[in-house]
Amino acid sequence: MxxxxxxxxxxxxxxxxxxxxxxxxxxxxxxxxxxxxxxxxxxxxxxxxxxxxxxxxxxxxxxxxxxxxxxxxxxxxxxxxxxxxxxxxxxxxxxxxxxxxxxxxxxxxxxxxxxxxxxxTDDEVRRMVKAQVANEFEIEPSSIQKSLTFHYLQDKLLDNNIVFDPKGLRLQNIDNQYNNGALLLSEQNSQVTKIAVIDGLDMSVDFLAKKTFSGSLIKQIDMTLEYISLLNDTKVSFTGAAARVEHEGYPSKAIREAVINAYAHRDYSLSADIKVEVYDDRMEIFSAGGLPDGLSVVDIKEGISAQRNPNIVHVLDKINYIENFATGIRRILASYKDFDKEPKFIVTPNQFKVVLYNKHYALAADDKQGWANNNLKKNLSEAEQLELGFTLQDNILENNEVVADVKQYIDANDEKIIKILTLSGDKSRQELQNSLQESKTKIYQRLTKLIDLKLISKRGQNRSTVYYIDANERK
Structure with missing residues (x-):
């Protein structure tokens, strides 16, 4: 047929x-x-x-x-x-x-x-002509050939039962030369991602943290999503039927779509880095280059798509990072349908910016439930603050201060840790990490917070460290 x-x-x-x-x-x-x-x-x-x-x-x-x-x-x-x-x-x-x-x-x-x-049509011809300059970068021969390595990409392919085949992945031309798309996906990629956490609503205040990620484009995507997940606060509410409802500050789907789109569709012929700026009330994600093929914001909201980097999109599709059905922008909008501020998409000839709003932020000064980036910082141990790029400051609790209502500080997975320790006794960090299926950094963050809140305790050092709940707390 x-x-x-x-x-x-x-x-x-x-x-x-x-x-x-x-x-x-x-x-x-x-x-x-x-x-x-x-x-x-x-x-x-x-x-x-x-x-x-x-x-x-x-x-x-x-x-x-x-x-x-x-x-x-x-x-x-x-x-x-x-x-x-x-x-x-x-x-x-x-x-x-x-x-x-x-x-x-x-x-x-x-x-x-x-x-x-x-x-x-004339419009379709114009789009194809306009796309040529930006699209050429991806397919041009790389300045580095013999020393390119693809360890991170190969691991991702193996996870999806795919053999690394440079030609099949469109990383080589017919003369067996690696192209710039291959360079971007290799460990030798010189492009970087920069993330800044700002203590306030604009750049007039101090940075709480700065982080730079380098290496394979796919590794940068993973590290950026992991880092942002640590900044994404989750609150819990209870319904009349005692069911719990979790509310993320930023919808995870919106974050994932916005971040991956920034890498998949940016103009790599421009030298600007991908940037993420996290303010108290919003997150801004910047990528170089305007919309490809002459599209408008109205076009992409309606699901019309164009690929500036079809070879990179092809690889991301193979490893299940994207579905390649032009639904990303609509998914971002759908994740905010219950919020009074719709995500913004701001386009200039040389830049595409996505603005996602923090659903937990409250402008009123007397709203104690309002989120500030500084609160996250207080939830981290000194070692974790250093690892994430924060400058050191006091923990969430001072000395032996007692918190009257700890529910505002914990979420469902925090409560799961408490339940596991209550029912099963001592557990190592690795055992808890396996139970929750979260990253090592995230589990450390949770355990440190629960210790500071005096909900759990720990004993031992290094690999012999275990976490537990005091006997009198079990009763």
């Missing part, structure tokens, strides 16, 4: 430009195959075998001379006793067109639309 990637033809039409247009449509849209010498259902027509040599000669000539660029790297003929297949790869630099005289031929630009082709 014909579809977006398959076309059946019984013969090359007398108006050969119609057939060239079929090839061009795949070059401009997606990988596909045209089967010649078959009926509308794809069944081989034996009487067409005598045409194979003529078709091979004609199409071979077209591959070198009939299109806007020689297409031998994109078109492969597969010919056997009962098959004539033209395998076409999507080109690196659309728009492609078939020649009709000399120079640019806008009438020869076609795109694939379901099971058929159609001529590209």
């Amino acid at each position: 014909e579809n977006q990637t398959v076309e059946y033809k019984s013969d090359i039409p007398s108006k050969t430009n119609l057939f060239k247009a079929e090839i061009v449509a795949f070059l401009n849209t997606n990988d596909g195959t045209i089967f010649l010498g078959v009926d509308d259902d794809g069944l081989f027509l034996p009487e067409k075998m005598e045409e194979f040599k003529k078709w091979e000669s004609l199409i071979s000539d077209w591959i070198h001379n009939a299109f806007s660029v020689p297409a031998q790297r994109f078109i492969i003929l597969e010919i056997s006793a009962q098959k004539f297949a033209i395998h076409i790869k999507k080109g690196y630099k659309p728009p492609y067109y078939y020649k009709d005289g000399e120079g640019f031929n806008s009438k020869g630009i076609y795109i694939r639309n379901g099971s058929s082709k159609r001529r590209a």
Whole structure:
């Protein structure tokens, strides 16, 4: 059955430009195959075998001379006793067109639309032309070739039962050269991510913390998401039926979509770093480059998408970091449907910024439930504050101060730790980490907070350290 990637033809039409247009449509849209010498259902027509040599000669000539660029790297003929297949790869630099005289031929630009082709609109042609400059960076040969390593990427691929194949992952060209997309995914990537935590509502106040992540682009995504998760406060409320409801300051789905989009769609030809700034009331995520292919904010809110870095998106899709269905922005908006402030998307020619609002922030000065970044800092031990890049200050409790109501400081997983220790007795940090399936840093944060709140205790040193609840607290 014909579809977006398959076309059946019984013969090359007398108006050969119609057939060239079929090839061009795949070059401009997606990988596909045209089967010649078959009926509308794809069944081989034996009487067409005598045409194979003529078709091979004609199409071979077209591959070198009939299109806007020689297409031998994109078109492969597969010919056997009962098959004539033209395998076409999507080109690196659309728009492609078939020649009709000399120079640019806008009438020869076609795109694939379901099971058929159609001529590209003027807007679609402009988008393809505009995208060429930014898209070229990803596919150009890397300045580093022999020393590139991909340990982090390989581990992620193994987690998904995928073998590391540079060509299959679009990291190498036909000459076995690594491209810039490969460099970005390697340990030798020179691009970095910078995160700043600000004690207030604007840059006029001091930074509480600064952090820089480097290495493979995928590693930077993981570390950025992990770091932000430590800054994401969770509050618990109880319903009349005694059920608990957890409320995140920032919806996790919104954070994940905004962060991954920043890496997947940024313009890597620009030198600006990806940045995340966390204020008391909001989080701002910056990536270099405006929207690709001339899209507008209205377009992306409606689900229209374009890929500036299709090779990187291809890899992220393979390791299940994205679904590649143009739903990211709509998911961000949906996660804030119960909040009075909608996320903002601010676009300039050289920058795309996403603003996510903290649902726990209260502007009123007398609102004791209001979130401030400084509160998180108080929940961390000195070692954790140093690890996260904070400057040191006092812990959440001073000396032997007693907190009258600790519920405002703990969430569901904190309570799970208390329940485990109450029911099972002494547990090591590793055992609790395995039970909660959280990171080492997050578990340390929780345990330190619960000790400061005098809800649990610990004894031992280093690997022999265990956490427990006093006998009188169990009763």
